[in-house]
Amino acid sequence: MTSFNTEPLQPDLLQGFGVSLPSQAGSTEAEDSAVSLPVARVHIDTHVPHLDRLFDYAVPAALDAEAQPGVRVRVKFGGREVTGWLRERVARSDSPTRLVPLHKIVSPLPVVDAEIFELADALADRYAGLVPDVLRLAVPPRVASVEQQYLAPASSVSSSESKDAEGKPEPVGVAEAMTDEVLEVEPEPLQAPDISAFEDYTQGTEFCDDLAAGVAARAVMSVLPSHPEHGWEDLMAVSLVQAAAHGRGALGVVPDLKSLERLETALAQLTPPERYTRLTANDAPTPRYESFLRAKQGLADIVIGTRSAAYAPIKNLGFVACWDDGDSSLIEQRAPYCHARDVLLLRATLTDSAALFMGYAVSSEAARLVRSRWASLLSADRAVIRSFTPRVLPTGDDYQLARDPLAAIARIPHQAFAVAQDALKQGPVLVQVARAGYIPSLSCQRCHMPARCRDCRGPLSLAYGQALPQCGWCGRIAQNWACTDCGERRWRSGAVGALRTAEELGRAFPDVPVISSSGENIRSSIGPEPALVIATPGGEPVAEGGYSAALLLDADRMMQADSLRAPETALRRWFNAAALVRSFAVGGRVVTTASPSPVLEALVRWDPMGYALWEIDERHDIGLPPAVRTAAVTGSEKGIETFLASLEIPEDVRVSGPVPLQEPGDYFEPDIDGEIYRAILFFTYARGRDFTRHLRAVKASLSALKKSEPVQVRCDGLDIL
Template sequence: MSSSESAPLWDLPEPSRAVPGPKARPAKKKPARSRKGQQQPAPELPVARVVVDLPLAHLDRPFDYQVPEKLHETAVPGCRVRVRFAGQLVDGYLLERTDTTEYERKLAYLERVTSSEAVLPPSLHALCRSVADRYGGTLSDVLRLALPPRHAKAEAEPPAEAAPMPSPPDGAGWARYERGGAFLDAVTKGGPANAVWQALPGEDWPRRLAEAAAAAVAQGRGAVLVVPDHRDLARVHEACTDLLGDNGVVALIAGLGPAERYRRWLAVLRGSVRVVVGTRAAMFAPVADPGLFVVWDDGDDLHLDPHAPYPHVRDVLMDRAHATGSALLVGGFARTAEAQLLVESGWAQPVSAGRTELRAAAPRVTPVGEDFDVARDEAARVARLPAVAFEAARQAFAAGLPTLVQVPRRGYVPGLACGQCRTPAHCRRCAGPLGLPGGSAEGAPRPPACRWCGVPETAFRCPACGSVRLRAVVVGAKRTAEEMGRAFPGVPVRTSGAAEVLATVPGRPALVVCTPGAEPVAEGGYGAALLLDGWALLGRQDLRAAEETLRRWMAAAALVRPAPSGGRVVVGAEAGLPVVQALVRWDPAWHAGQELEQRRELGFPPAMRMASVEGSPSAVGAVLDDLSLPGTGEVLGPVPLGEEDEDGNTARERALIRVARPEGRALAKAVHEAAARRDARKAAEPIRIQVDPLDLI
């Protein structure tokens, strides 16, 4: 299995070339003898190029410093140093040492070497520089994401011994998929192979990822596997440990303490461990000689880093795979429009199962409101829990299996409206939305309360019609669990959500009520899944609402037993909707193709590259006036974001800039240069510039 060598569609960086610059001059060497206490330059390569840890865009370049003789042995490329910049001591990283400098004046000396550990090797520096250029950010911002804080005690520990090479894994699991065996063979042979994998429902996907990683390690190469959250991390880490042993894989996650996190990161840097499993921070893991990069469920918003320059795991791993000639696997039960574009462009090949395998593995999906259901139950179109949902749950309990209930909203009743005119209910104090907190106070139900300021509303009166009645707009997970418990007396009810997310549940009758993304894995699979309030997911004002809804539904439905074993999914949405049809046929590729085509027509990502500029009206206007856009550049807005100052004027607004995809790098360069000029002028107002934002509406 092979992939295209060129990838202009994705603006991947070209190999670096030498660029002629100003004539360099040798560094001025001081006489061998000097006054007492005066520092002497290093006898060899006395000039150090240092990237200074400063977030200012106009300082996003290396600076030359003199290496003193006393630091000649410890000042190695890639080490942490302290330098004096603008009269202050700041941290930095030594990129390289040389004999010449382009600086015409006297160079300042390095103050000290914080650590001689080469934490920034050339490959990691090149990656961070490429990510900064792609997103219009600064190198120092990316280095903060890529390098963990130093811990001296962990650094002083001797490196651990490398784990023995495993034998190539059994490829029977991948053979169920078309091109699955070819992909695993390509990874085993060390060739480049880019694939978009659509996992079967009920698939032991952590085991499949572990097998792909073992195939890379069997050839002496490394692998990086990135998953959205800690529950997925635990499953993948366990699967990799079974194949590679305890010393063959390391888990990187933000929840580790500073010492343990740095210890594991150093083990990867020093080559003691070849397989890294982690959440989004692991996308920068410095694996030696990488052969495989994996991102699971790339549509999850947890893969987007919330810190500048806001990189996405999928794009960073694509960059790494292109630069190193490694394989890339984008996997999941659903498929994003970005993954579909990879397939349509030929940069990646689809890895999916045939219809025979799919029919044997998928559960039966029943939309609410089918003609047959309406004939039996006239309320099926509008009921939140129609008769077909109760029937599916009863069949699961009769078979001794649990039932999964997915609710889009957490809480009890998070939204209220007037019972007569349906006007949303707001707090009289701060205009925040009213909701029911649930529970009771001294035996009586709690009154409605503001979700912003928390003040109870004991005397509600609608400002539009004067009614004092309230009705629920949306029902949360807690209220749903209460209702389901009354509907199925004697059946245990368990909840999984923000307060407590369950990893697994026993394979016996129970109602498991959860919010999207918090579905626990049931032993032996669920007998049924009830996907409630589909309108709440599909009705969101979001470009990716349909795509995100299908991803959440398929993630829950994939935990249900196959239809031949009695597994059933009831989805609370009309059968005619494209997203529901994609779930019924279990065909996310078809839905992703439709999404991509619609975005091409509308000029939205991923068909186009975009950047957003948020801030005060004056700050946004100044940036837009200073932008030098490429030929296809177009500015949309700015539009207010709904925030007002004390005088009632717009406090924040946002503008969108879009260009054709081949000019994405030019757009990133333009916004970076505008930010650099703004920083050079010492603009006081804060502003947020983001390339390829997920939230566009």
Template sequence: MPVARVCVDVPHAHLDRPFDYLVPESLDAQTVPGTRVRVRFSGQLVDGYVLERVDDSAHTGRLAFLERVVSPEQVLHPEIARLARAVADRYGGTLADVLRLAVPPRHARAEGKAETTAGIAAAAHPTDSGWSAYPAGAAFLRAVADGRPARAVWSALPGEDWPARLAEAAAAADAGGRGAVLVVADARDLDRLDAALTRVLGAGRHVALSAAVGPEERYRRFLAASRGRVRVVAGTRAAAFAPADPLGLVAIWDDGDDLHAEPRAPYPHAREVLLTRAQLGNCAALVGGYARSAEAQQLLETGWAKEIAAPREVVHRAAPHVQPVGDDVQLDRDPAAVTARLPSVAWRAARDALAAGAPVLVQVPRRGYLPSVACADCHTPARCPSCAGPLALRESGGAPVCRWCGKVAAAYACPHCGGRRLRASVTGARRTAEELGRAFPGTPVRTSGRDGVLDSVPAQPAVVVSTPGAEPVAEGGYGAVLLLDTWALLTRADLRAGEETLRRWLAAAALARPGRRGGRVVVTADAGIPTVQALLRWDPAWLAARELSERRELRFPPAVRFASLTGSPDAVADLLATAELPPDAELLGPVPADDDQERMLVRVPRSAGRRLAASLHAAAGVRSAKKARDPVRVQIDPLELL
């Protein structure tokens, strides 16, 4: 087989195909599928991956020789190559772009340090498992251990030790002699999952892939999985492509988190990558979380997956007591509560929890001090005189500063009424912490957010003010969780506003103690709002089914497929004129985008999604072959539609 088919690392869509090269006799032993090579392409030396060796080439011209083999290490396994091709086709991208996400950059020193093990002894099947709280949990673990392709959507109980449950599922796959790939949203979740895997599997039986460990260490851990030294891989979104052969389980936690969406072309979502992998590899799949996305609900309603959920009586025993407070509730007459602008119910819940020796969690949607201000007289939003950006206050008594250009507007005057006094439009986490410090004198107040994220807090009286996603875990659970400024989440101009709001609320509320142990959650919102109703009943499945039903009626994802085309008006028009769109495609727009660009949406039925991606990819190839000057960003099923 003297011919090597190579995926050349070039970004152009019209070059998205393998190219044939002759293998010199001196490189014959090293040139195996999955190795990195250097080839001459269009007069330049570029990188590539060997996809396969074949006897002959369909190319009628003269073939060039491989220049060299960068490393004999097989880093691109056949399963991952097939997956990468399927993901590229799903999102209208190129194989080279997907492989940049799938295979980390090479570090020669790490290749020398990485160990190789001939075989791995199977781990013991977990006998005492927390999955027993779910009627279908034990059956799912048995299916994973037996190598059957069980697919499930898991609604975790309030306060569930979800890292331990995922580790037990991975141990079941490992006990059956198969691998597992577990994906979480961020480094904090990965640290918890890493510790749980060490407890359940034992030290050295898994790897955690994260950019936080550095390029060399990450590549060393990748090689440990690639060489078969470990069978279980955990990580953030790029770990969805991690090698694990034979694969028995793929799992994702909190698939609604937008961190699972890759910001680089072709913008794949980790959930879709894992589900595609489960389909291609005929292995088990698990989509879990406290909340449930509309995409997960669709997996259930189409029959692709089964539900793993606890009985309602078990949910009620585990859930904290949730109480809604409308915006018009009379403030408590206590001066401290009035200063903190807390409803009386929320203030009493926090006071009682602190008196019982438990910490209190306060979730605030925005970080900073006063991230948005307005004129105190006419309520007109305060804008920068230089760039028209929003003004903010960074500290008490400070001058307003523009959040866009950073200029200080010390002499700001409202252009509508001339007023010079400012009021808060949005209260940030630091201002909230300052107010709570006055409301509960003598109680420590800690913040967790972008400037510093707390992993955990001890079981002692303290007020923890956190932005969504940065809530620390409390030993024994929080005595009270206060969800403030809820309108900032509920009124966002976003298709997923309700779903995302419930996801953030449940993530915080799940850290509270059960109601039978005094745990309380106070949400400052009207009880009649469907999202608040789902929180009150702790029923994310009900809201997910409602969301999916409404999206079917309105023809929004995931009921249909969307493509977002962003670029200059001429470039977008050129791409659409070139593309052979499905006959039932519907064009929505254009609407203005950033930097004098516009965005066009293309909507098709789900059955035409693959054809839509193929037509846009082909049109992008025609434009790149013509060397079109203005690019167009193509995103299939983007998270943000509005």
């Protein structure tokens, strides 16, 4: 096995790059003042790879009490003042030079726990990223006014400081003083919830018993649809309260605000509001920071939220849960581009916590956890599944095509129209479409090539019926447009959006209300009255009592997306929409326009786990993720070639590229001249830990020596292939 050089950069590598190292060691001002632990080790808030290490500073006597691990600090670095996080206090440093003292404590309130520092290290290694980038995601922006209610009790403690052996006052950490004051009254213990909601699932109650016993049980759960009493939010709320009622902190993560509202409503029925808090980047800075501090100080046993909540500082964490981990909203769009599922997996491993990944569909990553026996499967028996699922009616099979030959080309086949007409007598009907907008893409009438903007080559679309074609990138109106391939001036619709679909169905059903839920106008719920609900994937509102039917339009278009995960993503979207429909026992039906395929078979049988296991086996045979891991290196051609030449690439690591990118929309590094290229490295999970550390070390080394242009390294990016 190839051994990688993962040693940290030596200080002499930084000389000559305009960075003045913090002097370390010897006789310092802190030692002269008899500070017990005179050296503070600090993470600098930086985007520079070779500065991703701990730097030592002296602790002045005046800052001794406030300079506690986890606080924000200001330090002198490279001739300027920068922000950082104090990682630890130690007795001495290894460098022979004099230490620079800490300049300022931004706030004496610690905001990073030792567990979050350890998590940042693990994520930086896994994603070949930087620890400061992870800490920036984990700690929300500071709001000074919010801290006052937590810092005020500390002032009352100063008059009663304890004395040491010489009669001198011993410094009291602000966090310790605050915690003693705020938590003086112990909250009443939570009542264990009723776990009967898990009785429909094989090994479900045993999983809840393990949570109560503090066992690190891990499971992947295929949730039943259309359950009249226990939705997915009830199941997650019960599991969160079950862990918290037995003395462990609990964390629940969902992909969007609509799901968060459902989970919060279910949780409020099981526990007092002061025992849980929500944490999401969508909240305003003040309530977000207040929720963060409540979790940090142990004032809430349960934290729920969107992807940013995956880093929540929870006391005595014992359980993590995630709903619909296949949703792309759980992927962080900033470096190091972590997936919330992986953050929770690492936290469960580092803290020996229980974990539960839930969904109507099962992602291939979750199936790999079951296949590798890291997690067990919680699912219902086939008889129970049949009693809760709607009936799925495909329009693209041979039988239906023989009855209606035009169904192959019609966007709304006759069978879908007839089902909708009948179902509207019993309640609302859901219509799922692939795209938002009116006509989101245009193409040439003659050669069918996509219509592109003459200025930036962006896609053209129509915002409403009488509008002129407009570029989706630069916003310019395409007057006098002509096809660049054949010169034709007439265009045709390449795809139909939710607004155009609502317009067409409104004419077909003139007496039925039409509700649109797409783009920025997402509805969270609707009533039980008959209505046509036109929604894009993820925007489907919950109907009171369930939908009487659902039409899954544009099914083949979803399957034909230019992505390795197009079939898996399409199936997840279909399951999520069909799960909102009533069971077939009370008339629930789902019509899909998908052509015959293994994906359609999984929907008809309602077998998400069977398809996910089949998919992971197929990926294993051809060596594609998630059966293997990937690292995408993006940048200039010369920069990528230099980076790859600096790597020690083992024989079992496969390299693809570099190749130029046609639309490098996800490249976030500084602009470079010329074309942007990408190379992809494929490697096994067994190789992964050492190899990603090696990628991180090489990137830091090249950055320090300024040997090449910067490159972006993204590990396990779901949108890469």
